[in-house]
Amino acid sequence: MNSSGLSARIVAITSGKGGVGKTFVAANLAAALVKRGRRVLVLDADLGLANLDIVLNLNPKATLHDALTGQCAIKDIVLAAPGGFWVMPAASGLIEYSRLTSDVQGELRRIIDELSGQYDYLILDTGAGISDLVLFVASLAKEVLIVATPEPASIADAYATIKILALMQQRTSLNLVFNQARNAADGRKLTEQLQQVVDRFVNTQTATAVRLVHLGHIPGDPAVGSAARKRQLLFVQAPDSPASKAVAELAEALDAPAKVSHCAPQ
Amino acid sequence: MLRQAGYADGLQVMPEVQSGSLQSCSCEALQAIIDRLCDISLHDALTGLVNTRYFKLALGREVDRVFRSGEIALLLLIDLDSFKEINDTYGHLVGDQALLTVAGVLTKNVRPMDTAARCGGDEFAVILPNCRPDTGRLIAERIRMQVEQTPIALTDGRNVRMTTSIGGTHISPSRKLVFEEVLDQADQQLYRAKSEGRNRVSLDVQAPVAAPVSFDEKSQLLDPFGRDSDE
Ligand SMILES: Nc1ncnc2c1ncn2[C@@H]1O[C@H](COP(=O)(O)OP(=O)(O)OP(=O)(O)O)[C@@H](O)[C@H]1O
Ligand SMILES: [Mg+2]
Numbered sequence: 410m411n412s413s414g415l416s417a418r419i420v421a422i423t424s425g426k427g428g429v430g431k432t433f434v435a436a437n438l439a440a441a442l443v444k445r446g447r448r449v450l451v452l453d454a455d456l457g458l459a460n461l462d463i464v465l466n467l468n469p470k471a472t473l474h475d476a477l478t479g480q481c482a483i484k485d486i487v488l489a490a491p492g493g494f495w496v497m498p499a500a501s502g503l504i505e506y507s508r509l510t511s512d513v514q515g516e517l518r519r520i521i522d523e524l525s526g527q528y529d530y531l532i533l534d535t536g537a538g539i540s541d542l543v544l545f546v547a548s549l550a551k552e553v554l555i556v557a558t559p560e561p562a563s564i565a566d567a568y569a570t571i572k573i574l575a576l577m578q579q580r581t582s583l584n585l586v587f588n589q590a591r592n593a594a595d596g597r598k599l600t601e602q603l604q605q606v607v608d609r610f611v612n613t614q615t616a617t618a619v620r621l622v623h624l625g626h627i628p629g630d631p632a633v634g635s636a637a638r639k640r641q642l643l644f645v646q647a648p649d650s651p652a653s654k655a656v657a658e659l660a661e662a663l664d665a666p667a668k669v670s671h672c673a674p675q
Numbered sequence: 676m677l678r679q680a681g682y683a684d685g686l687q688v689m690p691e692v693q694s695g696s697l698q699s700c701s702c703e704a705l706q707a708i709i710d711r712l713c714d715i716s717l718h719d720a721l722t723g724l725v726n727t728r729y730f731k732l733a734l735g736r737e738v739d740r741v742f743r744s745g746e747i748a749l750l751l752l753i754d755l756d757s758f759k760e761i762n763d764t765y766g767h768l769v770g771d772q773a774l775l776t777v778a779g780v781l782t783k784n785v786r787p788m789d790t791a792a793r794c795g796g797d798e799f800a801v802i803l804p805n806c807r808p809d810t811g812r813l814i815a816e817r818i819r820m821q822v823e824q825t826p827i828a829l830t831d832g833r834n835v836r837m838t839t840s841i842g843g844t845h846i847s848p849s850r851k852l853v854f855e856e857v858l859d860q861a862d863q864q865l866y867r868a869k870s871e872g873r874n875r876v877s878l879d880v881q882a883p884v885a886a887p888v889s890f891d892e893k894s895q896l897l898d899p900f901g902r903d904s905d906e
Binding site: 515561564565568569572576577579602603605606609610 | 809813872888889891892893895896897
């Protein structure tokens with residue numbers, strides 16, 4: 410806990426496979442949570458190829474990297490995003506930050522600790538893959554949300570991510586969101602299928618079984634692409650589009666206390 | 676307090692030894708006294724963990740066993756950070772409590788086949804037979820985190836936080852070493868953990884991918900999807 414005594418719910422968004430909609434979910438989920446009255450900050454933890462600022466059409470003067478090197482105070486980096494949430498942007502193309510060093514670890518831990526005193530939710534948008542950086546960022550979050558699409562490669566990568574998080578971080582609960590899914594039933598079926606394989610190959614190796622929570626699905630929606638091309642936030646630009654409505658339901662599922670999945674690493 | 680009764684006061688619980696009336700003891704009673712003395716000579720009085728003498732015997736045995744069985748073992752050295760400062764600031768009773776806290780965390784986190792030892796001062800060691808590299812890092816991190824999360828509550832309401840630096844080396848059948856060399860390698864990792872800023876784990880072998888996904892898993896995962904999606 411930080412000095413203020415308050416503590417945000419920290420949610421890491423990850424997927425294994427790239428390009429499945431992590432950043433889309435992070436930004437729009439944040440806006441939907443704001444609409445529910447929450448104070449939300451999205452931290453761009455894709456330290457190698459950050460582009461949350463591009464998606465949100467922001468023009469950062471300083472980034473997370475300036476905080477990591479101690480050149481900037483956190484409050485001078487955080488920007489207001491359309492949708493009413495806050496953003497901690499990161500720089501792109503800094504290859505040295507695609508590797509995790511113990512200095513970066515310590516600084517990230519400190520920054521997240523400081524931020525968690527000021528918001529209800531901290532959403533950590535990770536990069537693709539299961540690098541040690543992605544796994545470290547996930548380890549800083551009490552809750553993990555895995556984004557997958559119904560595509561086989563995405564399912565396989567989501568499974569590998571689940572397995573690693575279960576075995577290396579002793580997660581007992583993981584949230585799943587199916588993006589570009591036809592309907593909720595499809596998403597549920599995919600989650601069940603994953604759970605069966607997890608029960609058979611992962612839960613036999615862990616002290617406590619991992620439970621997958623199907624948090625929601627988002628349909629493929631042309632409105633997503635057209636908002637993206639205008640560099641606008643879908644949830645603001647087309648609040649009545651099917652994808653926006655699905656994101657609102659997702660926010661409700663996450664924000665309703667009964668459905669919360671706490672899965673702290675031990 | 677965590678203090679385990681008996682070790683600190685080992686001799687006092689055996690009045691026969693103190694009074695010098697051993698002649699009057701039965702064979703069984705004598706054997707029990709000998710067992711007890713052996714036990715005392717191999718344990719640390721404060722924490723009840725095994726002491727350096729036992730640790731060295733156990734490490735020697737484990738190094739031999741690794742070469743016979745082919746199973747990788749892990750040696751962890753755990754050092755309480757700033758122990759002298761804790762002692763100087765809060766007194767040695769709090770210092771003792773800090774050591775007991777570390778001992779408690781170690782005991783909680785080892786398997787029955789592992790050996791947790793206090794090697795004098797603020798240094799502890801754990802020998803983990805048959806320990807895969809990924810599991811080893813996990814256990815070391817867990818020990819580090821749990822000590823960090825178990826502050827000592829002072830009577831005036833303040834909390835004293837402690838951290839540990841942990842260095843570890845894998846004892847692998849592919850490199851035949853004597854136990855002094857193993858100890859030396861673990862010591863180098865501990866030094867690295869300290870010099871990189873303390874409160875961290877440094878192990879000598881990079882953990883491999885922790886959770887490879889087999890072909891079996893993939894086919895179970897994907898087969899039904901292929902069939903269903905055409906419905
Ligand atoms: N539900 C959807 N319907 C239509 N298009 C979508 C949907 N979700 C995401 N997309 C599009 O898919 C592309 C990838 O999305 P996004 O950048 O959010 O993925 P990502 O997982 O963050 O990628 P990376 O791994 O590169 O960080 C974007 O062009 C986005 O607009
Ligand atoms: Mg992204």
